[in-house]
Amino acid sequence: MPEPTRIAPPAGPTDPPPPAELPPPVFLTALQRGLPGTIEKLSYWVGDWTAILPAARLIEVATHLRDAPGALFNFCSDVTASDWPPRAKRFDVIYCLYSTTLRHRVRLKVQAGDGEAVPTVTGVWPSANWLEREVFDLFGIPFEGHPDLRRILMPDDWQGHPQRKDYPLEGPGELLIEDPVDWLRVRHAREIE
């Protein structure tokens, strides 16, 4: 098994800016005009556009992108996150959007610190419901206003959030304890907690 040869973990995504000669798509320029100051940074990489926003203005932007005539992003393909522990706001929450009428894609990205809530987009795209639950379950990012924020893949009483970078691949630990008595002790201690 090749252990990752990572010595110093990367401090964050590269998010390369778009090349100067490439104009951003119409819906992004319209967004910049319609809701000025919402886009902190635009990024372009291998054909994908990403807009990085402050979490506070996410709902505004999402609603605009869903309804604006040139955007019409009515389909929320995916909601996911990535974890960059050295960074102060360690999480990126990523929304992959698609328009079934105009057939274009864009990604939104907001940053969140540990324990910091991100507003839910379930009001804009109901399909984000389970996807946000999954992010909550695996990363521990709470979504403010989510109608049903429970764990979805892991058991309800699970401790920790497995997709975080500081969570070991082998699991939380007690699974590796061979002596069942020790295992029970750990389990018991956890229940008292």
Added chain:
Amino acid sequence: MLEAIVFYTLAVFTLGFGVLVITARNTVHSVLFLVANFLCVAVLYVALAAEFLAVIQVLVYAGGIVVLYLFVVMLVNLKAIPEARVDPRRRSRLGFVLAAALLAEVSAILVYAGSRSPMAPAPGAPATPAPGNTETVGWLLYTDYLVPFEVASVLLLVAMIGAILLARKQEA
């Protein structure tokens, strides 16, 4: 001799199941004893050579009506334990009075019936009974007892319409 043995055995079973119906604590068991009771009565009818009546007894009572009882019993409070509640009506003396009245009535009928000749044919029946008693029953039902028969059917119709109306109202 044989007939007597059959009769008394059946009578014991019929009464025994009857008692079990009212003593059983579990409602479903009680309904089951009722079915057993009906089946015993049906066999009694067979012993009296009234096959038609016997089959109708099974078909209508055991196979139809009691299934509905069971249905209702199963649907309504499956979990409530009967002995947990004390029905205040159980303690009333009215029940004893009514039961005594019923007993008196039944005994009166028995005495009256015993005083008559047991073999007297029912008035209006054909002189020679048809093979099997189905035809006799049908004949009597549509001639002498036509009016009670029709009244009973109208009554059932009214009951049916009433039931449908009640159910409808709840739905609305």
Added chain:
Amino acid sequence: MFDTNELVINMGPQHPSTHGVLRVVLRLDGERVIEAKVVIGYLHRGIEKLCEHRDWGQIVLITDRMDYVAAASNNLGYCETVEKLMSLEVPPRAQYIRTILAELQRIASHCLWLGTHAMDIGAMTVFLYAFRERELILDLFEEYCGARLTYNAMRIGGLPLDIPPRWDAKVRAFCDILDTKVDEYEELLTHNRIWLERTRGVGVIGAAEAIAIGLSGPALRGSAVPRDIRKDEPYAAYADFAFDVPIGDAGDTYDRYLVRIEEFRQSTRIIRQALDGLPEGPILGKVPRLIKPPAGETYHAIESPKGELGYFIVSDGKSNVPYRFRVRPPSFCNLQALPRLVKGHLVADVVALIGSIDIVLGEVDR
């Protein structure tokens, strides 16, 4: 008069028609569903986490284990995403063979869907008929790569193997067989009165709502949304072929059925065109010995048999493993619509609807 007792029943995780370890908690009034709650996660193996600890080449093999009835589609989606991240050129022959494999896989997956869906509604013969055809596909895959279920059939930049000799003729023969067999399935079901009564008007979902709730694939097309990634954002070699995207109009179980049935025919059409135009040449592009995509991230989606199968991969450009590996599983997102679909229907419709949205728990839970 009677208090309407609500009954809560647990359908699954061990239930014959939840297609695996899905658990649906149904609140019933009589037999009518008042509310359904879907509980998943029984097959969660942490594939995303695992993939962040495996090097780029090894991940192909793990993707097999997600939608295990359409392993090649998973391989294709992953390889294309990494190729996009590395800006790799895939030779046309490999693209064509990938397309053939993906379409064969779509047929196999739809066979399994048709069989189990029909079985759930009580038509058990169709189940065995559909599995008979699926078996032929498994034979073809076995001949191509040696495996029958988890193929590990693709590599980043191309394919590990060229097609064996005379394999193309066998695929052609299979397409001819399948076309007649699809007619056979339709004879048994499409105009069958009971089938119509069981599927028409069951689980109706309109186009706007279907999009909002995140349906994709045949389930979305059944609601009259002409969205097929093969057409809209062509990948592999799909741009070279003529094929139609069937859509329904009512958005009920019957339309979803018809859409998938038509997809059988379109798939054979694509396979035939791909075989006709199969170019000569290498099957593996110019791939560096050590795969290490430059730092960056991308989302790439393909049309898997179940819907939009997307991969979101982040590379940090330094290590030999992906920094973040995310799958957008179509079954997971489609399953989300189940509580909405079953509401107000009867218990019998619940199984019909679980079949109708076509899920694989390996992919839902990962």
Added chain:
Amino acid sequence: MVETYLVPLLKIAVLLNAVLVAVTYMVLLERKVIAWVQVRLGPMRVGPYGVLQPIADALKLMLKEDITPARADRFVFTLAPIVSMVPALIAFAVIPFDDEVTLFGYKLSLVVADVNVGLLYVVATTSISVYGIILAGYASNSKFPLLAGLRASAQLISYEVAVTMMLVSIVVTAGTLSMVGIVKAQLDAHLWFVFIQPVAFVILFIGGLAETNRAPFDLPEAEQELTGGFHTEYSGMRFALFFLAEYANMIVVSAVATTLFFGGWLRPFPNVAPLAFLDLVPGWIWFLMKTFVFLYIFIWIRATLPRYRYDQLMRLGWKVLIPLAIANLVVSGILKVLL
């Protein structure tokens, strides 16, 4: 003594054994026929072509652990399979397999009891058989069987109305309630009743499918919906009793349909003299052949059709079959008076 007790007892013994063997082989037949429909082979391992499979199955079921769920109603739980099996068996008592035959000098009628209310008797026994299912559903103390039990009882009661109504039309046509009498009436009418009462036959057949819980009406045991239905919690021999009862009921329905509509033991065209050579085949063979055809159709339907939904089944019963049965009864009554 011999006439009154021994002969009927012998008949009963022979019939019971024959029925039980037939039922076990019915299971094999079903598995085989469905397998062939589905391009499979079916059981092949036990004996040549799997003919000994029923014996292996029976052994397996008898030796299996008999589990009673912890919180079940033990008394009713034990009673339910018995209650479902017994009516299926006793219904055979009035089915005539042949006219009188002479055996060792005895004139022997091949019916256990030619009751003058035979037809009603059959209906009555089938109406009792619902208890097995409903009680199994109740006694298991489990939700799926309960749902199945309710489904089953509602289904049986609804379909029984149509079937009974239809049987009255037959009685009107034949002028008797005796099963033997009905067959003889067909001989006198020079026609099988299926040609006189085709609608009644269709209703009986559909109702029969529904009452025996067979596809496409097999809702109470719909495996895909209610796991195993009312017998989810049963195992071993008790489960086998339910299973056998279903098949015995199928045979009863087929036998009744044969008797009422297809001339029972009569050869085809019983009054056409040039076909007299058909009499070389004994009547009971004709009877069994006709019954077999029905059983085959039962299996064939199961292999072909999907399953109805509960509300659709009720709608079919109440809104289609019962009005049809009443109309049929009225028409046959009028015709009977006029002709």
